[in-house]
Amino acid sequence: MSTDKGIDNMAGCRKPGVVDVCDEVQAESATALGTHGAAGTASTPNSIQSPVEKPVEKPVEIRDLGAGWAGWEVSLRGKTAVRLSGQDFFITGRPQPGMWVPKEGSTTALFIYKASNPKRVFRLDYHGLKSTAGRPVWHYNVTKGFAHIDGLKTTDHAVTAGSQATGRALTVFRWGGRALFVVGVGMSVYDVWHAERRAREVVRQVGGWTAGIAAGRYCARVGASGGAWLMGVLGQAGPQAAAPEELVTVPVGALVGGAAGGVGCGVVGMFVGTEVSESLYDWIFTPLEKEEWIVLGETE
Amino acid sequence: MDRAGRDGIAPRVTLVRGYHPLTPVPEAALQASLTARLAVVLDTASPDHDTLHFPAEVFLSLLAAATDTVTHDAVEVQADAENRYDNLDPFAAHLRAAAEDERLPPLRVLILHRRQLVIMEETEFWAFCGGPAPYGDSFTASFYTEPATAERLEQAIAAACARLRISIDARIQGADRPVPTWRRRLAGILPGRLGPSRPRSD
Numbered sequence: 324m325s326t327d328k329g330i331d332n333m334a335g336c337r338k339p340g341v342v343d344v345c346d347e348v349q350a351e352s353a354t355a356l357g358t359h360g361a362a363g364t365a366s367t368p369n370s371i372q373s374p375v376e377k378p379v380e381k382p383v384e385i386r387d388l389g390a391g392w393a394g395w396e397v398s399l400r401g402k403t404a405v406r407l408s409g410q411d412f413f414i415t416g417r418p419q420p421g422m423w424v425p426k427e428g429s430t431t432a433l434f435i436y437k438a439s440n441p442k443r444v445f446r447l448d449y450h451g452l453k454s455t456a457g458r459p460v461w462h463y464n465v466t467k468g469f470a471h472i473d474g475l476k477t478t479d480h481a482v483t484a485g486s487q488a489t490g491r492a493l494t495v496f497r498w499g500g501r502a503l504f505v506v507g508v509g510m511s512v513y514d515v516w517h518a519e520r521r522a523r524e525v526v527r528q529v530g531g532w533t534a535g536i537a538a539g540r541y542c543a544r545v546g547a548s549g550g551a552w553l554m555g556v557l558g559q560a561g562p563q564a565a566a567p568e569e570l571v572t573v574p575v576g577a578l579v580g581g582a583a584g585g586v587g588c589g590v591v592g593m594f595v596g597t598e599v600s601e602s603l604y605d606w607i608f609t610p611l612e613k614e615e616w617i618v619l620g621e622t623e
Numbered sequence: 624m625d626r627a628g629r630d631g632i633a634p635r636v637t638l639v640r641g642y643h644p645l646t647p648v649p650e651a652a653l654q655a656s657l658t659a660r661l662a663v664v665l666d667t668a669s670p671d672h673d674t675l676h677f678p679a680e681v682f683l684s685l686l687a688a689a690t691d692t693v694t695h696d697a698v699e700v701q702a703d704a705e706n707r708y709d710n711l712d713p714f715a716a717h718l719r720a721a722a723e724d725e726r727l728p729p730l731r732v733l734i735l736h737r738r739q740l741v742i743m744e745e746t747e748f749w750a751f752c753g754g755p756a757p758y759g760d761s762f763t764a765s766f767y768t769e770p771a772t773a774e775r776l777e778q779a780i781a782a783a784c785a786r787l788r789i790s791i792d793a794r795i796q797g798a799d800r801p802v803p804t805w806r807r808r809l810a811g812i813l814p815g816r817l818g819p820s821r822p823r824s825d
Binding site for chain 2: 418422423424425429430431442446449450451452453454457464465466467468479480
């Protein structure tokens with residue numbers, strides 16, 4: 324599973340089968356994230372420098388997003404390694420061991436936490452606040468250690484346009500992915516049940532799902548890379564300061580891009596897979612013409 | 624202790640009597656018949672801080688107030704998985720010596736008399752996972768006592784808050800007993816192995 328591999332690969336940047344967004348994102352997101360080093364060695368935030376002039380910092384590294392349109396759920400709920408300002412972090416959609424979580428679960432949709440200490444965490448949360456008179460809102464929460472370590476200027480309990488957009492996007496993709504998967508399985512079962520030649524339909528569906536998942540997983544990686552790159556570019560369009568949104572947007576862009584790529588290619592792959600499987604089946608198990616089976620019957 | 628104390632702020636507090644479906648009730652409290660719950664919900668949001676804030680001195684004062692409520696001969700502080708203290712003072716010293724970033728409430732505090740648990744404080748770390756109102760993003764100190772002691776404990780906590788000049792935002796009445804979650808309720812109506820376990824004879 325991609326999640327564990329991503330954790331194991333924290334030490335190295337390039338490994339076989341590992342998506343490494345850092346090089347592509349690096350130049351763009353250096354300024355988008357404010358590029359504050361762990362010791363506060365910030366570059367001039369308003370200047371956009373070329374990668375050649377400023378090659379050292381790698382503020383964001385995202386590796387091994389093994390998502391597909393069937394695997395999207397896995398990528399969101401699993402853990403993904405992220406590197407921010409020279410520190411190893413994980414980004415995940417569900418609480419991890421070491422975090423205090425009640426049995427009924429957490430209201431947090433996104434955790435970015437220090438690899439060595441799950442209690443140093445940046446969260447995207449959804450529940451009522453006193454500042455909103457109890458009305459549930461998407462907002463950011465930051466523990467002391469996280470902000471200190473990363474050097475980012477963040478505001479706790481911050482309700483921003485970015486937190487709202489990020490929370491809604493995550494919700495749509497989270498439930499949209501599940502719904503797509505359930506609908507797809509339901510359609511396959513229906514098709515098999517009502518098929519005149521069930522064996523042929525089963526082969527069609529198996530071929531379609533296999534190709535769909537394979538294509539989805541491949542495109543999810545490409546989409547993750549593209550999504551992170553796009554967020555990095557967009558991050559430069561606004562004020563060049565380190566804001567909570569900019570901490571979240573690049574990883575989330577990778578997740579959303581991965582999901583979009585996975586869904587798109589998954590649908591195409593499914594279509595191609597079913598067509599190819601059907602052709603192969605018909606080629607191998609060619610039905611006899613009437614004259615042929617009459618002749619065969621007479622000879623026996 | 625003045626209002627600001629060492630923490631620099633006066634947190635807002637909500638008191639909850641009783642249980643909510645999400646309350647993680649410690650088994651030890653139920654076994655000791657400490658069925659009355661008083662939760663002190665400490666708000667972590669502060670205009671003076673841009674991160675979640677743990678008011679350590681306030682927490683210590685509340686613990687001390689709760690401890691003084693009952694006759695006891697032993698206090699055990701389980702600070703974390705590795706560190707335990709046999710009194711509040713060494714724990715307080717440990718907390719004060721730690722950097723502000725490192726300060727966290729203890730996992731639980733056991734107050735005993737003749738080896739019997741008389742008050743149990745169980746910390747709920749909602750600050751790490753969000754959670755619904757009124758607990759969301761808070762550090763909540765849940766005190767479990769015998770019903771006969773509950774009123775006295777609440778008065779002591781309220782008096783401590785008044786002494787610290789902390790405003791109690793709200794007093795919320797929960798259920799008298801632990802509330803089963805919807806999953807448990809659902810399991811209760813399912814037959815066979817998915818159904819609830821047999822009720823205990825006690």
